[in-house]
Amino acid sequence: MTSQPSPHAGQDEQDSPLLPSSVIEAGAQSSSALPAHLEGLADRARDYAEAASSANTRRAYTNDWKHFAAWCRRQNLPPLPPDPEVVGLYITAQASGAATANRKPSSVATIERRLSALTWNYVQCGQPLDRKDRHIATVLAGIRNTHGRPPVQKEAVLPEDVIAMLETLDRGTLRGLRDRAMLLIGFAGGLRRSEIVALDVGRDQSEDGRGWVEILEKGMLVTLRSKNGWRQVEIGRGSSDATCPVVALQTWLTLARIAHGPVFRRVTGQGKGVGPDRLTDQQVARLVKRTALAAGVRGDLSEGEREAKFAGHSLRAGLASSAEVEERYVQKQLGHASAEMTRRYQRRRDRFRVNLTKAAGL
Structure with missing residues (x-):
């Protein structure tokens, strides 16, 4: 990719070459200097570059860059070339609340995400940011020590909760059947919300699909594409058809007449049809x-507290908290690299099953 001129402090952040969409456009401009027979490869290379990260990630990185560029403009500082001291001042402003209009400090997680976004954008522009520089690394360590808090976790929905949630859905409508299948598959598979909606009926059926389902005699095999490669999740049949994720999926696909493409789609026509x-x-x-x-x-x-407690991760945490099996099986189902990560999802477990105090003789 050809280098771009550095924007000055007064330049609007929309014009920055670091925005993902602009990076792609810059690549398109640079391809004009290539021989004609390489233009096709250049187009394909841009497609691969865009596929390296999800749409959600690119959207977040775009918004984070806009936030940084707007802050630089207000301070009369140039966002390019990357300056560790400027970035260090930016994360300090976030931690102290000086980077937002309402003076509300950003959380440590938000600061780390924005720093990752800046790092990614600078790399795309061919001007890497040195995150190990003392202006960034030391300041960030201090922010973590000063403002770091345990993560706020979503409430896990346990099996009895899921059953009660299913009862709120109308079994006589397509929307109700679809939602039942999503809840049951998400819970039984310990799937992320993005993994649930990314499923296709079969392999290689859509460009935006990131996995597919295969219904077998004893259950369902879900193949997923994640950041670390492909993994397979086994979802067994339930003890009752009313709570069986496989039956729920089969019912939805049959009545919605879906045989190809995305599994979970919008219901249209006042609930009587299914769109693409x-x-x-x-x-x-x-x-x-x-x-x-x-x-x-x-x-x-209270109603407000309850509303803040639940989200897509509640299904994933629910499986981890309620499955009465060896921890390693839960770890495999959730696709975690370490048992420690799995334990973060376990809201209900016997934490003192191994009592080292008594084992030590006290």
Whole structure:
């Protein structure tokens, strides 16, 4: 990719060459200097570059760059070339609340995500940012020590909660059948909300699909493409057809007349038809929240507290918290590289099963 001129402090962030869409456009401009017989390869290379990250990631990186560029403009500082001292001041402003209009400090997680976004954008522009520089690394370490807090986790929905949530859905409508299948597959598979909606009926059926399902005699095999490669998730048949994820999926696919392409789609025509469009992962989060509230899950809390407790991750955490099997099987199902990560999802487990105090003789 050809280098781009550095924008000055007064330049609008929309014109920055670091925005993902502009990076692609810059590649298109540079390809004009290539021999004609290489233009096709250049187009394909741009497609591969865009496929290196998800649409959600690119959207987040775009918004984070806009935030940084706007801050630079207000401080009369140039965002290019990458300057560790400027970036160090930026993350300091976020931690102290000086980077936002409402003076509200950003969380450590938000600061780390924005720093990752800046790093990615600078790399795409051919001007890497040195995150190990003391202006960044030391300041970030101090921010973590000063403002770091345990992560706020979403409430896990347990089996009895899922059953109650299913009862809030209408079995006589396509939308109700679709939502039942999503809840059951998400819970039994321990799937992320993005993994649920990315499924196709079969292999290589759509360009935006990131996995597919295969229904077998004893259950269902879900093949998923993740950041670290492909993995397979086994979802066995349930003890009852009413709560069986495989039966729920078969019913939805049959009545919705879906034999190819995305599994979970928008219901159209006042609930009587099914369109070609794939659902978004935000719709899974809204489904979990809506049905958990309707089912009265965590009724001991206020309405506002309950609404903040549930999201798509509630299904994944629910499986990890309720599956009475060896931890390594849960770890494999969730696709975690370490048992420690799996334990973060376990809201309900016997934490003192191994009592080292008594084992040590006290």
